[in-house]
Amino acid sequence: MNAAALYQSALASLPEIVVVTGACILLILGQLVRKGREDFLLWASVTVVVIAALMTLMPAGDARSAYAGMFIADRFSIFFKLIFYLATVLTFLLSRKYAEIEGIGSSEYYVLLLFTLSGMMIMASATDLLSIYVGLELTVLCTYVLTGFLRRERRSNEAALKYVILGAVSTGIFLYGVSLVYGLTGTTQLDAMAAAVTGDPRDPGLLLAVVFIVAGLVFKVGAVPFHMWLPDVYEGAPTTITAFMSVGPKAAGFAVILRVFLNPLVAASDAWIVVAVIAVATMALGSFVALVQDNFKRLLAYSSIAHAGFALFGVVAGGAEGIASVMLYLLIYAFMNLGMFGTVIMMRSGDFSGEVIEDYTGFAKQHPALALLMLLYLFSLAGIPPTAGFFAKFYVLVALVERGYVVLAVIAVLLSAVAAYFYIRIVMLIYMHEPKRVFEPALTPMVGATLAITAAGTIGIGLFPAWFLRLAQQSVFGG
Amino acid sequence: MPPVAFGLSKPLSWVADMTAMEFLPVLFMVAGIVLVAGATMFVSSLLRPSNPYREKNAPYECGMDAAGEAAGGRFRVPFFILAILLVVFDVEAMFLFPWAVVLKEIGLVGYVEMFVFMLLLLVGFAYAWLKGALEWEE
Numbered sequence: 001m002n003a004a005a006l007y008q009s010a011l012a013s014l015p016e017i018v019v020v021t022g023a024c025i026l027l028i029l030g031q032l033v034r035k036g037r038e039d040f041l042l043w044a045s046v047t048v049v050v051i052a053a054l055m056t057l058m059p060a061g062d063a064r065s066a067y068a069g070m071f072i073a074d075r076f077s078i079f080f081k082l083i084f085y086l087a088t089v090l091t092f093l094l095s096r097k098y099a100e101i102e103g104i105g106s107s108e109y110y111v112l113l114l115f116t117l118s119g120m121m122i123m124a125s126a127t128d129l130l131s132i133y134v135g136l137e138l139t140v141l142c143t144y145v146l147t148g149f150l151r152r153e154r155r156s157n158e159a160a161l162k163y164v165i166l167g168a169v170s171t172g173i174f175l176y177g178v179s180l181v182y183g184l185t186g187t188t189q190l191d192a193m194a195a196a197v198t199g200d201p202r203d204p205g206l207l208l209a210v211v212f213i214v215a216g217l218v219f220k221v222g223a224v225p226f227h228m229w230l231p232d233v234y235e236g237a238p239t240t241i242t243a244f245m246s247v248g249p250k251a252a253g254f255a256v257i258l259r260v261f262l263n264p265l266v267a268a269s270d271a272w273i274v275v276a277v278i279a280v281a282t283m284a285l286g287s288f289v290a291l292v293q294d295n296f297k298r299l300l301a302y303s304s305i306a307h308a309g310f311a312l313f314g315v316v317a318g319g320a321e322g323i324a325s326v327m328l329y330l331l332i333y334a335f336m337n338l339g340m341f342g343t344v345i346m347m348r349s350g351d352f353s354g355e356v357i358e359d360y361t362g363f364a365k366q367h368p369a370l371a372l373l374m375l376l377y378l379f380s381l382a383g384i385p386p387t388a389g390f391f392a393k394f395y396v397l398v399a400l401v402e403r404g405y406v407v408l409a410v411i412a413v414l415l416s417a418v419a420a421y422f423y424i425r426i427v428m429l430i431y432m433h434e435p436k437r438v439f440e441p442a443l444t445p446m447v448g449a450t451l452a453i454t455a456a457g458t459i460g461i462g463l464f465p466a467w468f469l470r471l472a473q474q475s476v477f478g479g
Numbered sequence: 480m481p482p483v484a485f486g487l488s489k490p491l492s493w494v495a496d497m498t499a500m501e502f503l504p505v506l507f508m509v510a511g512i513v514l515v516a517g518a519t520m521f522v523s524s525l526l527r528p529s530n531p532y533r534e535k536n537a538p539y540e541c542g543m544d545a546a547g548e549a550a551g552g553r554f555r556v557p558f559f560i561l562a563i564l565l566v567v568f569d570v571e572a573m574f575l576f577p578w579a580v581v582l583k584e585i586g587l588v589g590y591v592e593m594f595v596f597m598l599l600l601l602v603g604f605a606y607a608w609l610k611g612a613l614e615w616e617e
Contacts, residue, residue, distance in 0.1 A: 006588045024602045031609040 009066035022048030023114035030107020070128040079475035080124035116142040120252035129188040159236025174216025180209035221253040224281040234301035243341030283309030317399040325395040332392040336380040339454030362435030382423035388461035
C-alpha cells in the first residue's frame with residue numbers, strides 16, 4: 001500500500017475517523033469540563049454524529065473498497081450507518097434527563113456511546129472476517145461497560161458480568177471459526193473465500209467453521225439458543241442503554257450476518273437450514289416467554305428476541321428481496337422500539353421506576369396523548385396494519401413466499417399472532433382500567449423531540465412503505 | 480442461492496496443503512517444547528530428593544516471614560489499576576518490535592500508521608492520568 005492508497009482508504013473511512021477522533025477529544029475534554037455543564041458534552045456528541053452523517057451521505061455514489069479489501073464504503077453500509085446515527089442521536093436525546101435522575105451523567109457515558117457507534121460502523125463496512133472481528137469487539141467492549149454503568153445497583157453489575165463472560169465465550173467461538181476458515185481457504189476475505197473453495201462445499205471442516213461463525217454472530221443478535229444473556233442484560237442495564245442495544249448493535253449484527261451469510265461460500269454449505277431452525281426457535285421462544293413477563297424491560301427483551309427471529313426469516317429468504325426486507329425491518333424496528341423505550345424512560349421519575357407493567361394501569365385516563373403514542377408503538381410492534389410494523393413483517397413474508405418457503409411464512413404469521421397478544425395486553429391495561437396512582441412523566445423537550453421523531457417514522461413508513469422499500473432495495477449490495 | 484464459483488481459482492486441497500506445510504515447523508516447535516519440558520520434569524522428579532517442610536514452601540525460603548495483606552493472598556486495588564496501565568504500554572511495545580523490523584519495507588505509510596496507533600494509546604494514557612490513576616491512594 002502506498003501513500004495514495006492510504007489517502008483513498010482514509011477518505012473512504014472518513015465518517016469512522018470523525019467519530020473516533022471526536023470521541024477521543026471528548027474523552028479528554030470531558031475531564032476538563034466543570035460539573036453541571038454536561039449539556040455541552042451532549043451537544044458536542046450530537047454534533048460529532050451529525051458531521052459523520054454528512055460525511056457518510058456525501059459520496060453516495062459507487063462503492064469504494066479500502067484498506068486492501070478489508071473495508072468497503074458502499075450503499076449497503078451507508079443504509080446501516082444511517083440507522084446507527086439515528087439510534088445514537090435519539091439515545092443521546094433520551095439520556096439527558098434519565099442520566100440526571102440515575103446519577104450517571106458523566107462524560108464517559110457519551111464517549112462510550114460514540115465508540116460503540118464507531119464499532120458498529122466498522123461492522124457494517126467490514127468485508128474481511130478480521131475487520132468484522134475488530135468492529136464486533138469495539139462494539140461489545142463498550143456495551144459491557146455501559147451495561148454496568150449503574151455502579152451502585154446490584155442488578156446492573158450482575159448484568160454486566162454475565163454479559164462479559166458470555167460475550168467472551170461467543171467471541172472465542174467466532175474466532176475459532178475464523179481460524180478454521182483461514183486454515184481451509186488461506187484467506188479471511190469474504191470475496192476471496194468463495195473463490196478459494198472450489199472443492200466440495202460440504203467439506204466437514206468447512207461446515208464446522210461455518211457453524212462456529214454462525215454461533216458467534218447469532219449470539220450478538222440474541223437468537224436461540226444463544227439468547228440467555230439478553231433478558232438479564234436488558235433488565236439490568238440503564239434503560240437508555242437497553243434501548244440503544246436493542247436497536248444499534250442488533251442492526252450491526254444483522255449487517256454482518258447479511259454480508260457473511262449471503263457470501264456464496266456460506267450460501268452453498270446449506271447453512272440456511274441452520275438459520276431457518278434458529279429463526280423458528282427464536283421467534284417461538286421470544287413470543288411465548290414474553291406472555292408471562294411482569295417487568296416491562298424483560299417483556300421488551302423477549303419481544304426483541306422475537307423480532308430478531310422474524311428478521312432472521314428474511315435472511316433465510318436471501319436474494320435481493322430478502323436482504324432488502326431485513327434492512328427495512330431493522331429501520332422500522334429502530335423507530336418503533338426507540339419510541340417504545342422512550343415512553344418507558346419518560347416514566348422514570350422520583351421513586352417510580354416505571355418498570356412493572358402493572359404500573360401503567362389506567363395511564364390513558366390521565367395522559368391521553370402519551371397513551372395514544374404508546375398505543376401507536378405497541379400496535380406497530382405487534383404489526384397491525386396502518387403502522388410501519390405491519391409493512392416490516394409484510395415484506396419479509398413476501399420475500400419468503402417469493403423464494404418458495406411458504407411453510408416458513410405460515411409459521412412466522414402464526415407466531416406473530418402469539419406475539420400480538422402481549423402487546424395488546426398492555427394496551428388493555430392502559431385503556432380499560434382505572435388509574436391507581438398519579439403519573440408524573442418526565443417529559444423534557446428532548447424526550448418529546450425523540451417521541452415526535454419516532455412517531456413520525458412509525459407513521460411515515462406506514463403511509464409510504466413503497467418508497468422506503470425502494471430505498472432499501474437500492475442499498476442492497478451488488479445491486 | 481447462487482452457486483459456488485467453480486474453477487475460478489486454485490483447488491481447495493492445494494491451498495489446504497500449502498497452509499498445512501507453512502505451519503508444520505510451528506507444530507514441530509510446540510511438540511518439541513512439550514516433550515523437552517515434560518521429560519525434564521519427569522526425569523528430575525525421579526532423581527531429586529523430595530523433602531518439603533513449611534519453611535521450604537514459603538515464598539522466600541531464607542528471608543523474612545511474609546507479612547501484611549499480600550501474605551493472605553489479597554492485593555490492594557491500586558495494584559490492579561497499575562496492572563491495567565501496564566497493558567497499555569505492553570501492547571504498544573508488542574506492536575513496536577515487529578514494526579521496527581519491517582519498517583524499511585512498509586515505508587512512510589507504515590510509519591504514519593504506527594504513529595496513529597500510538598496517538599490513540601496516548602489518549603488513553605492521558606485520560607488515565609487526568610482521572611488520577613497514577614496517584615497512589617492510601
